[in-house]
Amino acid sequence: xxxxxxxxxxxxxxxxxxxxxxxxxxxxxxxxxxxxxxxxxxxxxxxxxxxxxxxxxxxxxxxxxxxxxxxxxxxxxxxxxxxxxxxxxxxxxxxxxxxxxxxxxxxxxxxxxxxxxxxxxxxxxxxxxxxxxxxxxxxxxxxxxxxxxxxxxxxxxxxxxxxxxxxxxxxxxxxxxxxxxxxxxxxxxxxxxxxxxxxxxx
Numbered sequence: 001x002x003x004x005x006x007x008x009x010x011x012x013x014x015x016x017x018x019x020x021x022x023x024x025x026x027x028x029x030x031x032x033x034x035x036x037x038x039x040x041x042x043x044x045x046x047x048x049x050x051x052x053x054x055x056x057x058x059x060x061x062x063x064x065x066x067x068x069x070x071x072x073x074x075x076x077x078x079x080x081x082x083x084x085x086x087x088x089x090x091x092x093x094x095x096x097x098x099x100x101x102x103x104x105x106x107x108x109x110x111x112x113x114x115x116x117x118x119x120x121x122x123x124x125x126x127x128x129x130x131x132x133x134x135x136x137x138x139x140x141x142x143x144x145x146x147x148x149x150x151x152x153x154x155x156x157x158x159x160x161x162x163x164x165x166x167x168x169x170x171x172x173x174x175x176x177x178x179x180x181x182x183x184x185x186x187x188x189x190x191x192x193x194x195x196x197x198x199x200x201x202x
Contacts, residue, residue: 001027005187009194012183016194019166023197030189032147038112039105040072041145042127045137046097047090055089062088074102097132104130120148143189152181152188162195 001024009017020027033041047063048056064070066080066088077085077098085095104110110130115123123146124138139153153159154174163172163180172180184191 001190005190008187009184009191013180015166016184016191019198020194023194023201026197027190027193030143030147030149030193032116033145035113035116038115038141038145039074039101042101042112042130042133042137042141043072043077043098045140046094046101046132047088049094049132049137059089074106077102078106094132097130100131101133116146120151143192148189150186150188152184152192154178156192158199159192159195162197162199165199166195 001020006017006020009020043063044056044060047059051059063085064072066084067073067076082092082095082099085098086092090098101110105112110126115126118126120142123142124135127133127138127141128135136153136155139151139156142148142151143153154177160172160177163177164170167180169176181188181191
């Protein structure tokens with residue numbers, strides 16, 4: 001992690017900084033992905049909702065295998081039957097969401113190439129036009145696809161559990177979480193990664 005970010009956490013939140021020291025080796029740089037990868041990343045985001053890591057990986061591999069030469073595009077997805085999409089193991093609702101995403105991208109209602117030029121809230125508003133993409137999915141896209149450094153997802157259970165573990169606060173109210181997260185700006189995405197990582201260690 002960049003020393004500037006570490007110094008910021010050390011000055012503003014010593015508890016978070018100490019948690020960071022325990023997991024720092026496992027944190028990789030956050031880099032934006034290429035625009036041509038946005039569609040697949042959003043498909044994966046829909047597939048992964050409310051699922052664990054191993055199941056997500058399995059379903060994603062099956063999803064990729066549906067496409068000739070593994071070339072995933074809105075047009076190619078719309079050629080697939082609902083039954084084939086359902087066959088990878090996802091729910092019928094997620095099948096509908098994937099089709100809605102592909103349709104909206106194909107008809108230019110959602111223009112993925114414009115996303116890097118939009119502000120955070122504008123990205124969220126744009127993506128949540130798609131059925132099945134809520135604020136959480138859009139926030140994960142901001143973090144891990146656009147590489148935005150100052151995103152915090154208040155609806156993420158793993159972050160709340162990380163806060164409970166680091167700060168010894170049971171079921172923290174949103175007002176408490178907001179107050180804590182303000183300390184971490186403008187590096188809240190990195191703070192999220194510390195919270196997730198610390199929550200996962202035994």
